[in-house]
Amino acid sequence: MRIILLIAATLGPWIPVARGDDPAPPAQEKPRMFQVTDDGAWCWFADPRALRHGNVTFIGYVTSAGDIRVSAWNHAAGRLADATLHPRLQADDHANPALLLRPDGRLTVFYSAHNGRQMFFRTTTQPDNVSAWSDEREVKTNSAGSMGFTYPSPVQLADENGRIYLLWRGGDWNPTYATSDDGGATWAEARRLIAAAGHRPYFKVASDGRGTIHIAYTDGHPHPLPHNSIHYLCYRKGSLWKADGTRIAGLADMPVAVGDGDTIYDASAKDAVGRGWIWDIAIDKAGRPVLVYATIPDQTGPHRYHYARFDGRAWVRHDVIEAGASIDGPREWCYSGGMSLDPANPGVLFLSRQVKGVHEIERWETADGGATWKSEAITSDSRPDSEKNVRPFVVRGHGDEMQVLWMRGRYVYWTDYHTSLMAWPPPKK
Secondary structure (H helix, E strand, O other), rough: OOOEEEEOOOOOOOOEEEOOOOOOOOHHHHHEEEEEEOEEEEOOOOOEEEEEEEEEEEEEEEEEOOOOOEEEEEEOOOEEEEEEEOOOOOHHHHHHHEEEEOOOOEEEEEOOOOOOOOOOEEEOOOOOOOEEEOOOEEEOOOOOOOOEEEEOOOOOOOEHHEEEEEEEEOOOOEEEEEOOOOOOOOOOOOOEEEEOOOOOEEEEEOOOOOEEEHHHHHHHHHHOOOOOEEEEEEEEEEEEOOOOOOEEHHOOOOOOOEOOOEEOOOOOOOOOEEEEEEEEEEOOOOOEEEEEEEEOOOOOOOEEEEEEEOOOOOEEEEEEEEEEEOOOOOOOOOOOEEEEEEEOOOEEEEEEEEEEOOOEEEEOOOOOOOOOOOOEEEOOOOOOOOOOOEEEEOOOOOOOOOOOOEEEEEEEEEEEEEEEEEOOOOOOO
């Protein structure tokens, strides 16, 4: 019988709990976390990686062997189902898939290798069921360049008759998009969205699912850019806009320059505290953007986490907490432990930071727009050699179970990872 592992609140020994009618662990053990898979990883630039629809939570990830997988936890039945969409695509955490929930409850999953030559996608044949899939298809359009496809981020807009917008890093390393009006059967020609000659802007996407796509992005990669800044723009009704409603350009005028959007964090300013890297973006109840980003002073200095929101008139920034060192030592010294906003309440932030020398997951919450915070530990006293907790991701549409998932284990490099995927709070069944 397949076994799911739960970890005790003390984070001590592993406690096996069988599925089905097997007895639950004794009440005094109080499981704190739930293991979705013992072999899974992801980067943080292909979203969403997990979402809930009805009684099912879907999780997409790449294994250490490079398999593209989707797991589905049925909350009512207490069962996990797994599907391998593409075996051994690439052993690289940049290859993790992104999920799109269709209006009829079916799931479409987009994935590519890191700088891959193809952007693939597959769709479930039935709602809330990962046992049967369509054949693998390709998005056969990309911006010019030799760097292929990376980081798919799909969005579907109800106000545009269900048009799908797929954003990714294109052939010239710039943010690129294509649209489909027939559910993915055909795709319009890919176009660059943002242009940064010689650099590679990293972007995060959030959408209301109706008519707006919010995009936070960087100048490029923080390694070669000591003044890597954070910017924002949004798409609505055929044009790109700043947060205050200033029109930047129409889609016919693409691409726009990096500096055409709002600058949220200016890494060249006198009060700057290092290179910036975007981690997440969400939308508050007023429809305004909220984002979180890290700053990294140099290869040895501690990372810091920051929170920014548009209050209707201006961008307001707040420092959150020092995050400690990179999860990857000297090679990828800009890799923070990571952050993820709760889309249902962007005043809630899950983050990974170093505590007693090891990265732990914490839940932070603000009631005053980021000025003050309260926090609680999700993991603690983890073993530094094998229990690093990094890259949290809040499940889109979550209920009171499995709100956040993260990688736990040994992370060496983006092609050398030995991590499980954990969830909190654990399912009740």
